[in-house]
Structures are given as C-alpha cells and as structure tokens.
Amino acid sequence: xxxxxxxxxxxxxxxxxxxxxxxxxxxxxxxxxxxxxxxxxxxxxxxxxxxxxxxxxxxxxxxxxxxxxxxxxxxxxxxxxxxxxxxxxxxxxxxxxxxxxxxxxxxxxxxxxxxxxxxxxxxxxxxxxxxxxxxxxxxxxx
Amino acid sequence: xxxxxxxxxxxxxxxxxxxxxxxxxxxxxxxxxxxxxxxxxxxxxxxxxxxxxxxxxxxxxxxxxxxxxxxxxxxxxxxxxxxxxxxxxxxxxxxxxxxxxxxxxxxxxxxxxxxxxxxxxxxxxxxxxxxxxxxxxxxxxx
Numbered sequence: 288x289x290x291x292x293x294x295x296x297x298x299x300x301x302x303x304x305x306x307x308x309x310x311x312x313x314x315x316x317x318x319x320x321x322x323x324x325x326x327x328x329x330x331x332x333x334x335x336x337x338x339x340x341x342x343x344x345x346x347x348x349x350x351x352x353x354x355x356x357x358x359x360x361x362x363x364x365x366x367x368x369x370x371x372x373x374x375x376x377x378x379x380x381x382x383x384x385x386x387x388x389x390x391x392x393x394x395x396x397x398x399x400x401x402x403x404x405x406x407x408x409x410x411x412x413x414x415x416x417x418x419x420x421x422x423x424x425x426x427x428x429x
Numbered sequence: 430x431x432x433x434x435x436x437x438x439x440x441x442x443x444x445x446x447x448x449x450x451x452x453x454x455x456x457x458x459x460x461x462x463x464x465x466x467x468x469x470x471x472x473x474x475x476x477x478x479x480x481x482x483x484x485x486x487x488x489x490x491x492x493x494x495x496x497x498x499x500x501x502x503x504x505x506x507x508x509x510x511x512x513x514x515x516x517x518x519x520x521x522x523x524x525x526x527x528x529x530x531x532x533x534x535x536x537x538x539x540x541x542x543x544x545x546x547x548x549x550x551x552x553x554x555x556x557x558x559x560x561x562x563x564x565x566x567x568x569x570x571x
Binding site: 299300301304306307308313317318320321322323344346347349351369370371372375377378379380385388389392394415417418419420421 | 441442443446448449450455456459460462463464465466486487488489491493511512513514517519520521522527530531534536557559560561562563
C-alpha cells in the first residue's frame with residue numbers, strides 16, 4: 288500500500304529527544320555543569336505523571352523525563368528498560384497528510400487520532416514496530 | 430570536582446541520532462516512503478562492521494545502522510536490546526575543554542583519548558552511566 292512520494296525538503300526538523308531518567312537533578316547536573324548546556328525550563332505534566340526539564344541544543348532540544356510515580360508511562364519504561372532514550376519527536380510539514388500515509392502503509396499508531404498537547408499542538412505517536420524500534424512522535428511544523 | 434561553567438549558547442547542535450536496525454532496507458522504506466524523508470547517502474564502515482544510511486532532518490540527521498555481521502557493536506546491541514535508539518551525537522564548541530571537564534567530573538569515557546573518524550573529525554563516547562542512560566558521542570563543532 289505504501290506509495291512513493293516526493294521527499295519534502297527543509298520543513299522537517301528534529302524537535303526533541305525524550306530521555307527517561309531516574310533523577311532530573313542528577314541528569315541536569317551532568318548536562319549543565321559538565322557539558323555546558325542550559326535548562327530552559329522545568330514543567331510537571333500531571334496527565335503523564337512526569338516532570339520534565341527541557342534543554343535546548345541548537346534547533347533541537349533534549350527533554351529529560353522523570354516519573355512522579357512508578358505507575359506512569361516513564362515509570363514503567365524505567366522498570367523495564369532502565370534509563371535511556373525514550374522517544375524522538377520530528378516536526379513534519381503536513382501532519383494530516385503524514386497520518387494518512389502512515390495509515391495507508393499499515394503503520395501502527397499509538398493514538399489513532401492526533402492528540403492535543405500543551406500549547407495546543409497536535410501530535411501522534413508511531414509504534415516502534417514500524418520505525419526500527421524507535422518510539423516516534425510526530426508534530427506539525429510551525 | 431564538577432565546577433559550574435558558563436553555558437555556551439549557540440554552538441551546540443544535535444549532530445545525529447544513531448538507530449540500530451535489523452534491516453536498512455526496511456527502515457529506509459519507512460523513513461523515505463511513509464515519512465517523506467530522503468537518504469543522503471549509504472556507507473559501509475568496515476572497522477565498525479556496520480552499514481549506514483544517513484537521513485538529514487533539518488540541521489540534524491538520523492543515522493540508521495545495520496550490522497554486517499552479528500559479532501559487531503551494533504550486532505551485539507541488537508542481540509541484547511533489539512532495534513532502537515543506539516546513541517546521540519552532540520557537536521560541542523570546544524571538545525578538548527569538554528573532555529577535560531568530563532574527566533575532572535569523574536565521568537567515564539569509552540575512548541579516553543579522542544578517536545579520529547571518517548573525514549578526520551575527532552570524537553569521544555561518554556558512557557551511559559553518566560548521562561541518564563544515553564550513549565553520548567561528542568564531536569567538535571565546525
């Protein structure tokens with residue numbers, strides 16, 4: 288079902304990398320004091336039961352994720368896999384068209400309809416089964 | 430031993446994300462045909478026993494890595510963890526100064542002296558123990 292499409296240059300970007308950590312404090316210390324990066328903000332996302340530190344890196348960001356309780360998406364990831372890369376997020380030029388192609392290709396989406404995130408942006412998550420083992424978040428380019 | 434340093438803005442970048450895959454062909458099909466990205470080049474790195482497909486994404490790149498033999502760094506990663514995110518690579522403003530800070534902070538480096546990669550660039554790998562579970566490659570910014 289997959290059809291070849293013309294590559295769309297320039298409008299893709301790596302929005303952020305999500306990294307699951309046991310302790311934001313420990314991880315932030317490494318990224319700030321040792322590497323010289325700087326956290327731009329901390330946030331607690333109640334619905335995800337997660338505390339977040341965002342670290343800008345060029346046009347992209349590293350998103351450090353610490354669970355507030357073990358029974359949460361990041362808490363379960365830590366129990367199963369330990370600390371490490373959790374997901375990557377790409378900005379795509381046309382999220383609706385991309386979702387249509389994903390469906391036509393039989394790609395498994397974790398949320399079949401775009402969900403609305405903080406700030407009102409739409410996103411979907413693509414199952415790692417389709418992406419080379421990467422939990423892939425897609426958001427609409429600005 | 431870690432000392433607070435002034436954050437250095439602007440010169441950091443996310444150079445690439447390494448993704449270990451069983452089949453470059455299958456993974457490339459997803460990233461090109463379904464997502465609409467485009468491979469910029471294929472390469473076989475004999476010393477790493479790895480085939481690579483590079484996919485530009487904005488200022489960054491996704492590096493798909495398929496082992497040429499099971500007894501190789503990526504082959505062993507696949508056996509142990511399965512497909513997925515393998516490492517991230519940051520460009521840093523001053524690699525030598527960063528290495529000095531890493532050492533002063535007691536951070537474990539996988540190669541204690543910078544190694545020379547394809548194209549002559551210098552790089553080190555930082556052990557995941559120090560980075561929140563992320564195998565972190567550092568290279569010098571241009």
